[in-house]
Amino acid sequence: MSHSPLASVPSIGAVTCPVSEAQAHGLLDAELSGAEAGAVRRHLEGCARCRAHVTRLSHLLVALRRQRLRQERAPASLHARVRALARAE
Numbered sequence: 001m002s003h004s005p006l007a008s009v010p011s012i013g014a015v016t017c018p019v020s021e022a023q024a025h026g027l028l029d030a031e032l033s034g035a036e037a038g039a040v041r042r043h044l045e046g047c048a049r050c051r052a053h054v055t056r057l058s059h060l061l062v063a064l065r066r067q068r069l070r071q072e073r074a075p076a077s078l079h080a081r082v083r084a085l086a087r088a089e
C-alpha cells in the first residue's frame, strides 16, 4: 500500500473509477464473488479506460502464466544436465 499523497489524487481528466487494481486482478483470476464480478463487468462495459486497463492486465497475466509453464516444463538445471550429457557422448 502506498502512502504517497498522490495516490489519492485521480488522474487529470479522469473520473474516479470504482474498480480497483485488486478487483481487476480478481476478475481475471475468477476470484471475485458473482455479485462483485457482475458489478466490475458492468463498469467495464461503460468505461473504456478500465476496459483498456483490464485488457492490458489480462495480456500480462497470460504472458506470465506462459512463462511460468515453460519454466516448469524445462527448468534451467535440466537444460544444463542435457547439455552436459550431450558433450559427454
Ligand SMILES: [Zn+2]
Pocket (backbone or CB within 6 Å): 017, 018, 019, 043, 047, 049, 050, 051
Ligand atoms: Zn473505469
